[in-house]
Amino acid sequence: MVPVHLSALNTAASRYSELPAFKLPQTDLEGRVTQWSVVTYRQFQDDVNRFARHWADRLLMDGVCPKSVVGLWLSGMAYTDVLHIYGLSKAGYIPQLCSLRLDNADIIYQLLHHSAAKALIVDPSKATSLSSSPVPVYHAITTEEAALSSPFSLPEFADPLPSDTALIFHTSGSTSGSPKLVPCSYRWLKSMFDKSYQVLHPKSSVRKDVISWMGSMCHIAQNFMLSGALQHGSCFVQPTTLDFSSQELVEMVKQCDLNRLNLFATYLSRHIRAARTDCALSQMLSGLDQLLSTGLPLPREDEEWAYSNGLPLRNVFGNTECGGMLLSVGSDEPQENCNPRLLRSLDGMAYSFVPIDQPHNTETSHQSTTRMLELVVCANSLDCPDESLCGADGCFRTGDLFNEVKPGHYIFRGRNDDWIKSENSLRCDTRAIEDNVRATCAHLISDCVVVGSGRPSPVLFVEPLDEAANPTKLSREIISRTRQFHVRRYIHERITSPDMVLIVRPGSLPRTATKGNIRRQLIEEEYKDRLDTIFAKRR
Structure with missing residues (x-):
């Protein structure tokens, strides 16, 4: 098979x-x-075959045998990155996908060590930073270089077992100074195709969808969407950047016949807000077959405006470990159900929504809308991740909380931990940052908190120990003392500039009445204008 x-x-x-x-x-x-060039499905397959032959020839020559793990340290945004991933798979290797957002070579080496990788293929921009690599390093190639490779017949391979590893992702946030490996079996990969078939099912039977590219192939979202597009013969349009302008969106609709806009919620929100003062853009968005958001909930005001103006919103909920999991009801449902916050499980999977104030179990029942339920992936679900990520009972606890508003329909209510999601929906462990600041700056600060949900990077709020402390000097001192901690983390998790450290009066941050814990979400709301100003200056 x-x-x-x-x-x-x-x-x-x-x-x-x-x-x-x-x-x-x-x-x-x-x-x-100036224009968008077309790659047909036949050309795509031919290019994958050329990349497979190139890397099979090159790696075998150097003694890297099939079924070995081969790291790919790439942006994941280029067409050739897709070819490397699929080409290595066809050549019989296990791609380990490392994003350039993780730009510390030592962390890459650590991840390769954990997976027992035998080689590393890197974006040319990283070539000079790999002088001490523990495995052979190769430069990523272009389609022209692949075409010039000598002909090489791919060897025959035994069919993989469902439990064999197909590829390796990494968690999108760091834990104990490094992301975790997310090994993905062929069984798991099959579930991605089953689910993405549902999410990307075309609205029209007489034309093929043209969909916006939404993220790096080194993370799960774009891989998930590509698996759905392959099954329906859809086309991906790649923008110049993930936060592309509304003008570029208009050109993609006009020149490329884009009819499905798939974006992380933060980016989609910008187009919705632009449409509020641009009637032509509003009409164009309402004429699309679907506006699919993911990663974070859309701001309520954007969601409500979009619905009142006929924009075809839909939301998919997922994570790195499981891919897409829940899908909001669509426009073909009764009007009272049309709400991108109202989610239900994709068909064919086994999930449980467990009250967080009760012991974990796998029994599902209707709960009050005020009861917080944690989404748990049952051990027998096809998309249950590798056992290294699961509990003793084989189930995977996502940490994501929901209310059940009616049987089988849920509203997302945040997380049961201190993680937040950044602008591109990658995760950030705020508690780890705060603990590091407290450990390295104990004689300087009274308390601190990290915020930044939906932002390009986190921001640190600090209440100083000395009310008379100079804010500028204190911010710089905190950055100096925490620099080594941040250099090992993903780019979206780092606080590396004094501008991202805000000094406020001692005791001024909002706290809970009972335990006195700082209220992260309330800070996001009260200091929204100040945060907007900070990030506007950094664009």
Whole structure:
């Protein structure tokens, strides 16, 4: 049996050979898009085969055998990054996907060590930082270089077992100074295709969808969406950047026939807000088949405006360990159900919503809308992640909380821990940052808290020990003392500038009445204008 992702590519290349699989931006010297070039499904398959032959030949020559883990340290945003991932799989290797947002080579080496990787393929921009690599390092290649490679017949491989590892992701936030490995089996990968088939099911049976590219292939979201697109013969349009302008969106609709806008909620919110003062943009968005958001809930005011103006919103909820899990009811449902916050489980999976004030169990029952329920992936669910990420009972506890407003329909209510999600929906452990500040700056601060939900990076609020302390000097001193901690973390988790440290009066941060804990969410709301100003200056 051919692995599901390679089988899906083969089928798509056969059924939709001359249809576009990707539309890639071509830019002028000033970075403006002049046109989008087309890659057909046949060309996509041919390119994957060329990359597979190149890397099989090169790696085997150096003694790196099939079924070995091979690290890929890439942006995940280029078409050639897709070719490296699928090409390595076809050559019989296990891709380990490392994002460039994790830009510390020592952490990459640590992750490769944990997976027993035998080689590392890197973006050319990282080549000079890998002088002490414990494994052989290769530069990522272009399609032109792959075409020049000598012909090489791929060896035959035994069919993989469902439990065999297909690829390796990493958690999108750091724990104890490093992300965790997320090994993904072929069984798990099959569940991604089952679920993404549902999420990306076309609205029209007479045309193929054209969908916006939404993120790095080194993270789960874009991989998940690609698996759905392959099954439906859809096309991805790649923007110049993830936070592309509304003008570029208009061009993607006009030039590329974009009809489904898939974006992380923070980015989608910007287009909705622009549409509130631009009638043409509002009409264009309402004419799309779907506006799919993920990562974070849309701000309530954006959601309500979008619905009142006929924008076809939908929301998918998921995580790195399981991919997409819950999908909001669609426009084909009764009007009272049309709400991107109202979620239900995708078909074919086994989830439990467990009251957080009761022992964990796998029994599901209707609960009061005031009861907080944690989403738990049952051990028998096809998308249950690797046992290294699960509890003793084999279940995976997500830490995500919901209310059940009616049987089988849920509203997301945040997390049961101190993690927040950044602008691109990657996670950040606020407690770890706060603990480091308290440990390194105990003689300088009275208390501190980290905020930044939906922001490009976190911000540290500090109540100084000495009310007369100079705010500028204190901010700089805190950055100096915590620098080594932050250099090991993802870019979106770091606080590396004094501008991101806000000194406030001792005791001024809002706290709970009972335990006196600082209220993170309330700070986000009370200091919203100040946070907006900080990030406006950094763009």
